[in-house]
Amino acid sequence: MRGVTKVFGDVVANDAIDLVVRPGDVVGLLGENGAGKTTLMNVLFGVYQADAGEILLNGEPVRIRNSADALDRGIGMVHQHFHLAPRLSVLENLLVGLPGRAGMLDRRRALARLDEIRRDFGLWLDPQQMVLGLSIGEQQRLEIIKALYRGARLLILDEPTAVLTPTEAEGLFTAMRAMSKQGFGIVFISHKLAEVRAAATRCVILRHGKVTGAIERPAQASNRDIARLMCGRDIAPAERTPVSVGDPLLELKRVSTRAHGGAGLRDVSLTVRGGEIVGVAGVSGNGQRALADLLSGMLAATDGEIRLAGSPMRRAAPREAQRLGLGRIPEDRMKTGLVTALTVADNMILPRLCEAPFSRRGWLDKKAIRAFAEERILAFDIRCPGPEARTAMLSGGNLQKILLARELAHDPLVLLAAQPTRGLDIGATRFVHDRFLEMRGRGRGILLISEDLEELMALSDRIAVMYEGRIAGEMATSEATVERLGLLMVGASAETSERRA
């Protein structure tokens, strides 16, 4: 790609970008949210047309009209959101949109191709399995197989690891290495430094739509150097200072629930004390959803006891959780956290709708709502046109800031945070982490549910690992290693994981 420029309205998403991918290259495309990574790849894949610049394929200038055209030319892309038909089988999904033979699906040839892909890259799925029953990681694998099946020689992966567990990510990297060895070109978008260092042969860094740096052999570059190129400034990792641990603020005693978005809780006991961040690790679907929704008041316990600062949580209701002093950051901020069609101000007061000063005897006090929202926007540096702005317009980082601003407004005793930095860039992640550490410093407790082990190890005082709804093991972060946590996450007993790690 040479001098590729793409403009949306007043925003220059890509500004004269040069990018070269040679056979065998694994290019890590790094940058903050809004740096223009996805736009650039969409130009390459024919989703957008560049306003200026050109694309050369095997030395020939080409014009890629749309994504079908891109596929014909051997360019495949796996988007962040998959494009699969859930009620069709793996095989049928492979064949969707392809010409058959005389109007019939050519199953036999498809199965043969599938075998080749398995042999060459170690990528395999049962062809008869319905997509509905595949895990997110398996669905992603299907998307990659689909691209290979259609003859892609250049593969674009948009944030492939965002949805994967560490084990799954390692499997993906192995397949990427196999492809690279056979002369395939790969571009993968990421904003995680560690994985770019682990998997890329070269990395290109974008900021504000421009290339700010390219690093050959990123494995040898320091995180700090790459981060500086991404953010344009030094961002030191958040620092955890010792804090004296206080009384138990949140206690779960032998709590069980029904299955809920994966495994239900089974006999879970957990304590969060003042001045403590307790991390909960686990492969998604092992009870984290149940734990988060239980504490949020969205799911009832079938057994056991929950106490907040000593008082029992009597009924499963969000208001009960709030009353007891629990702040809540849900996993899905767009779906569960915020009503994005409403204004920023409306979302700021949503959980306190019926409380003074926002309303009195059923009447809203618009002035008080606005004043509160203005103060919060300022305090949390939320980038938005104003309190009356529609929430849907804002970026993921700003949405998360709205939730934080709202939940921390009443100084909760314990904050429940589920995947609080998923999809956020380095700057926004750092902001969230700083708020957590600041709460911890004031003797508040935090229960941090995350699939990002790096995040858990950087922030937590203790880490509990969930497996099939149980706490498979719990340890002080000082004793935790990625290997040990990883083994617990896949169901090894606590003793085995200690011995093997």
Place this chain on the structure above:
Amino acid sequence: MGFRLEPRTSTPAWLNAALSLGAIAAALILCAGLIALSGTDVLAAYGIMFDSAFGNVYALSETLVKATPLVFTGLAVAVAFRAKFWNIGAEGQLLAGALLGCWVGGFANVPGPLAIVLMLIAGAIGGAAVALVPALLRVRLKVDDVVSSLLINSIVYYAMMALIEGPWKDPMSGYPNSPPIQDAADFPILMEGTRLHLGVVFAALAAPLVWILIRRTTLGFAINAVGENAEASAYGGIRVNRVLLTAAAISGGLAGLAGICEVGGIHYQVMGEISTGYGYTGIVIAMLARLNPLGVIPAAVFFAAVMTGAEAMSRATGVPVFLAQVIQATALITMLVALLFTAYRIRRTGGPAGVGAH
């Protein structure tokens, strides 16, 4: 060179009004083709239509009288749809309100204002009770509210027919009409020589009151929030089911008031033709008003004007009276197209890639 749609970051207030007017203008222009097809001068035909809807005090009063039940059913649907309670049953709720109100008005031998108030309350209760059935079915048993609220219309209609063909049948005339309400319950006529009745004032007051409910109260906030995202509302501590049931009751109550205004202001009794599909038209009006309670008034007046105007036009020029329904339907479609422009703007796209910058 081509065109494409680009999302708008904000919608200016003037645009909303301009687009509504534009949609109506577009509908009239489209329907002009049909009028021309029947060999009539388009401008003359629309002129007659306008004159007979707004041309003199009597015409205007008739248009307002016709608009009155439409304002109530439009408001009823707007409130329900805001909560994403898909109330297709305003028709049945209107009939139930008319029945219960008429029954109360039948023996409410009390001083005038009190009789009217009692009748209004009874009508609202009747409508609300019928609206609560699909709402409860949805909240408790996850029954699809579109289907259930729609089908209940038939149940109420035939229950009403059974009542006025049977026990309520007028013993004097033998017509399938209910007994009349007490004279005290008759809505006063506001202007000599017209049918302009007190219900018109009720309708004019109801729209701003519903607007205040939606914009200024916690209940209105909750209705909007639940409609836009029930899961996030529940997470924020709003009792979603309670809000849905309340919205359903308010919606049904408003539809019931439409029935009462027809009983108290026009017919003074219930008969089979008490509603000519006002409940269904209310859905279109609510959509045309984009669920804005204040927008319901102009939308209802427009529909009423088209109805009265088309009749006169048909008499004068021979254009079939069905044109009224064509105009109404076309207006809804042009409005739906216009809605697109509140969220998007049209941009001309540049040349192909590689040719040059903008």
